[in-house]
Amino acid sequence: MFPFDQLDRLEKLTFLDPVVTPLTKAIHSALDSSPVADALHGTWLGHPLHPVLVQVPIGALASATILDMAGGKDAEQAADLLALTGVLSALPAAAAGAADWSAANPSEQRTGFVHAVANTVGLVCWLASLLARHRGDRDRGRLLGLAGLGAIAVGGTIGGHLSYRRALGADHNADIEDTGPVDWTDAGAADLPEGKPVLRQAARTPVLLVRQGARIDALVDRCSHQSGPLHEGTLTDDGCVVCPWHGSTFRLADGSVVHGPSAHPQPALAVRISGDRLQVKLAD
Numbered sequence: 001m002f003p004f005d006q007l008d009r010l011e012k013l014t015f016l017d018p019v020v021t022p023l024t025k026a027i028h029s030a031l032d033s034s035p036v037a038d039a040l041h042g043t044w045l046g047h048p049l050h051p052v053l054v055q056v057p058i059g060a061l062a063s064a065t066i067l068d069m070a071g072g073k074d075a076e077q078a079a080d081l082l083a084l085t086g087v088l089s090a091l092p093a094a095a096a097g098a099a100d101w102s103a104a105n106p107s108e109q110r111t112g113f114v115h116a117v118a119n120t121v122g123l124v125c126w127l128a129s130l131l132a133r134h135r136g137d138r139d140r141g142r143l144l145g146l147a148g149l150g151a152i153a154v155g156g157t158i159g160g161h162l163s164y165r166r167a168l169g170a171d172h173n174a175d176i177e178d179t180g181p182v183d184w185t186d187a188g189a190a191d192l193p194e195g196k197p198v199l200r201q202a203a204r205t206p207v208l209l210v211r212q213g214a215r216i217d218a219l220v221d222r223c224s225h226q227s228g229p230l231h232e233g234t235l236t237d238d239g240c241v242v243c244p245w246h247g248s249t250f251r252l253a254d255g256s257v258v259h260g261p262s263a264h265p266q267p268a269l270a271v272r273i274s275g276d277r278l279q280v281k282l283a284d
């Protein structure tokens, strides 16, 4: 249904690539699995940070607009305070969004760019609105605020599309308890090479297996961030696997997130050997 079915077209705007690609690469390499990157991705929170932070500017700016339109003279001070709160709180929300954007796939980065442009236009309108209020031109301030809220509504709609249609920020293993092996399930021959990531299938679930000596670790192979193939990733000396797509780092022993962009842990599986076969099941 128009215009929501048109949003899919944004990801095909390849003429944006000369701007989007270097910009996202620059952000990604500047953050480079640093503590700041993990803080912005929400790794510490177990949930992407951006959708949490955007509640404040959207709520504050929408409330400011309502007071502008219907609050009368008595509400002017409150409206100004809400406008200022909205503008200031948009900055950390934008920083978290930029971090997630830099670690998305190219099609989502194009859509994310349009999302960011709409929100930037909205923010500039609100900055101009604050300036007009400061100069005493309330009519101009109200109109600029209304225009800014309109742009932010467009940006928010595109952001919702990225989350709900493209599953950006969603846990790509959220259904594992319904679809994964809850009971012991065959995962192929017990023979595994030493210290190498191996892909096996346990019923419908792709499984990453790593043997180190007598120990065998198993994780769901589909990365929780955006379904990257963990068996094509890199093993680290401290017992982790690094996703080949955007660098999320998971501990092999339990699937916990060591570095984002994933904010969601990787489901771990218990392993046992039965005869010459391996069996796995979702860990408790």
Ligand code: FES
Binding pocket: 223, 224, 225, 226, 227, 228, 243, 244, 245, 246, 247, 248, 261, 262
């Ligand atoms: S798919 Fe993005 S880090 Fe794995």
